[in-house]
Every structure is written in structure tokens, then in C-alpha cells.
Amino acid sequence: MQTPLRQTAGELAAVLWREHTVYRERGGGVVIRGEHVRRWISLAPTGGRDQALVRAGRILDGGTTAPARLEAVVDLTSGTTELAAVCRRLLAExxxxAAPSAAASTPPRRSRTRSARERGTRRTRRVRTGRHTSLGSGVVLLCVGGMVALWAYGVFCGAY
Incomplete structure (x- = not known):
């Protein structure tokens, strides 16, 4: 299955992109990278005969690949043009x-009416100035210091 998959990937890469890189994955699949379009396609063997799992994803800044966004199982006997059509559909999706929509990039508009919580009293955030330890922390530190002083007194002065 490895050799036909590699041959199919080479033919597919020539149909999809003029500039491409084809290499083998660890799991026995083949990856086609189109650096100029910042996309990749992966063909991996499946359990079925003459079938392949096609996955499509993006190439991130720095050359790393993002996880696959879409995948489909295709029949390898159908021909390169049908396989290229499926890959183009996956790449288009x-x-x-990956492209952010115009509605998502603009912040939502606030309504002119205020909610009940905004009309009521607002909580102000307490700002700390200077001291970071509270009174309770000081009391705990004094108790621990007193216990250490009693222990030292018992060890050094109590044994005569």
C-alpha cells in the first residue's frame, strides 16, 4: 500500500500545486506541503482496500503544521482528478x-440601556497600598515566634 500511496500523492501534488514537497509520515502515510498557500494534505492508509484517509490543515508561522481541520475517506481507484477535487474541497473549507469573519473581528456593540446591575450600586475594587500582610498574618507570625522562643528557653535554660 505504501508504494501506490506515494505514487498517487506525487501525481496529486503535481495536479494541486506547482510548488510542493512530498514526504512520508511515521505511520506510513504521505504528506504534501504547499508552502506558498500555507496548506498541507495528508494521505494515510485505512483498513479498507484501495482507500485512503485524506486530511487537510494549515501551515502556521515558522513552518509548523496545525492539526488537521477536515478529513475524508476516498477511493484511490477513482482517479487523480476525482481525488484532486476532494482535496480542493477540503482545502477550500x-x-x-482559518479566515476570521468580519463580524467576529469587530467587538460587539453595547446597548444604550443599562442593566439593573449597572443601575444599582457598583462595587468598587479595594486597592492595596503598601502593606501586603494582614493583621491575621501578623498574629500567626507572633504565635510561631513565641513557640520558637519557648522551645529555645526550654532547651538552653531549662536543663541545669
């Missing part, structure tokens, strides 16, 4: 997922 990956590009659409």
Missing part, C-alpha cells in the same frame, strides 16, 4: 475556517 480549511481556508474558510
Amino acid at each position: 480549511t481556508a474558510a475556517d
